[in-house]
Amino acid sequence: MLTNPSHDVVVIGAGVVGAACAYYAARAGLTVAVVDRGPVAGGTTGAGEGNLLLSDKAPGPELELAQLSARLWNELAQELPAAIEYEAKGGLVVAADPAGHRALRAFAARQAAAGVTAHEVAAEQLPQYEPHLAPGLAGGFHYPEDAQVQPALAAAHLLRAARRAGAELHLGEQVIAVLTGPGGAVRGVRTPRRTLAAGAVVNAAGTWGGEVAELAGTQLPVLPRRGFVLVTEPLPRLVRHKVYAADYVADVASGSAALQSSGVVEGTPAGSVLIGATRERVGFDRRVSTEALRRLAAQAAALFPVLAGVKVLRTYRGFRPYLPDHLPAIGADPRVPGLYQACGHEGAGIGLAPATGLLIAGQLTGAVPQIDLAPFRPERF
């Protein structure tokens, strides 16, 4: 059993949120250790599409977090290697009928009041944005601030930058105990291989955040919400933006357990088109759902008829970590001194990671937070 020299902070989780926490903490001059039971990006991060979206968020705390993150991703794109595939490609939300277009207009107006840029696109202008879109759509909205990264590479390069700033990385080691001292304050963590002493522990364990919270003697009701993504053969660039139908916003915000599906279609630098995303609450059931595949395929073909003749090479699934009110838990947990929560980002974790990391690092160093953290307080459940 190894006892590593004491750190300022141990981050549990080497997904994109843990990586961002480690990156900003190390940059703030803290000594950091990251520990994960699997590899880098082994959970939700590795199953994500890399959406950095403002367009799907109504004014409120999550939008504020996403706006801060959007600025940070823009900076990170300069600091990290091009390999993270950051693309400020913009999003295009389309409506099938005039009623849908009116709803989008009302939504965009509320977002504009919160500082989101959105341009109305009339039906006849849609082909200028996306030449292969299905004819007959009622119109849409263009969100130039929507962007994309390759999530696993983004997490890996954040971690590499953190390591270059002195952070340690322990992969393949599961945290089996969160150590506490007199008064219940956190003193570090234990894995089967080592004890990592630290005055602060960040729970960035994503879908498994509830289990880590339990190890620390508290609770966080994180549950999995399953999603499938289809990946096509490599194609010439057919899809320029992140394109999705208006009902996606309703699905994201929905609390229903039943299968929801709204096609989100996007191209990637490698040429494959990614088609997401279904949402259903079925625990950690990994079995493939033909119904989910059918709906995704049908919706993608409805948006882009040209895709009907294209081959789908593979499909993968992932589990989004969600909390009952669909907001992440971010910040110091007053129930356990020294414990910081950074999980429950559901399907928006890639987008929200930098802001989460910056805010956690800020709390660790006593900085003034960039946004109000009250809506994200971990003890709210």
Place this chain on the structure above:
Amino acid sequence: MPTSPDATGYDLAVIGAGPAGLAGAVAAADRGLRCALLDAGARPGGQYYRHPAPELRAARPDRLHHHWSTFIGLADRLAAHRQAGRIELLSGRHVFLLEAEQGGDAAGRSAWRLHVTTGERTGHLRAAAVLLATGAYERQLPFPGWTLPGVVTAGGAQAMLKAGLVLPGRRIVVAGSGPLLLAAAASLTAAGAQVPAVVEAGDYLGYARRPGVLAAVPGKLGEGVTHGVALARHAVRLRRASAVIEAHGTEQVTAVTVARLDADWRPVAGTERRIACDALAVGHGLVPQLELATELGAETRTVPDGTLALRVDARQRTTVPGLWAAGETCGVGGAELALAEGELAALAIAGEPAPSGALLARRRRLRGFAELMAAAHRPGAGWPGWLRPDTEVCRCEEVPAQRITEAVEELGATDARTVKLLTRAGMGWCQGRMCGPAVAALAGTLEPAADRRPLSCPVRLGDLAQLP
């Protein structure tokens, strides 16, 4: 497209019409079961009994085959069952998704839905039980020059010969590891090619450690001796504990460099020699094709050759109810073993109480031999020693070895899946079938992880949109 002949579906769907699937289908039909026999190939027989299309009018297809009479026997029984309506042969069909039906059970109602594609069209059929006999594909270990034209897989060379009576070259080096090499070299020389060397990375000493197992399978020994005699007659040199560590040429392979290997398959410096050739047939054994089962959560075991195989019980049941497996999917072991396992599975599916002792004994003997062979041909950990940083490992996505090393050493990949996420190795058309074993080894994975691959082959998006 194939659809169920009636609402209740088939009693049994057999996926794969190689030795295991053929034996299973005819044995099940013998016992009155209504079977669908599906295969991606144009004709039944699989890789082992691959034979020329009738239009080629091959005078003697049996010349390239052992046990051709066994195949003829199975083919005759298949024909009789097809005529009687007990077996429907569905060739040119790939099962891309195997779905356990909600509410299905084995007591009369269908429990499985098989989603099938011809590449052009899709459809589905239903069955109460499924026998998975999907065989295996070749394990490839990359080396500098392996993407040159003229470099083919050992099995590919066999297949070209068996199906099209075509040779990949005139002077063909055969290399890699495993019993397929001797068989391939014998076929190639029989068809008129010159084989300057058979280069085997293993040392074969593994076979001698358990002579009891060898003595129990005289047929296998006989096969080896036959190949050996054939090769000796053509003055083919067998180089053991050696490997082709580079293929040379610009437009086409013109020569290979062969080096001795140490016990870990690390090339020994100073032992290199160049052999001129116009083709190289190379393969490192076979990898069971399991994704339809592992996607359903079927348990696997690690075979001594480092591959994963399905875990089955004494009656060929996998750990998924209603799903049986036979042949290479249970661990690569050759056609004779596949025939025995296919029949055993069929008996169990037909509800026969206990199979004959002779059949069980045959399987035990052959399975024991297969495990011994597997151990002898397990790739040594030192094989990446013949890679160079720019050697392409994933051909579909053009990922060189150095990008994989970087992902492991710098970016925190500790397994093949994460290497794939970080480098795209294995994300292309073949979905990692070609580079998977190499990537796993470079990732430092000691035990391979089961594939979770919901779609076993590419499917048109428009067809997915029509899934029932």
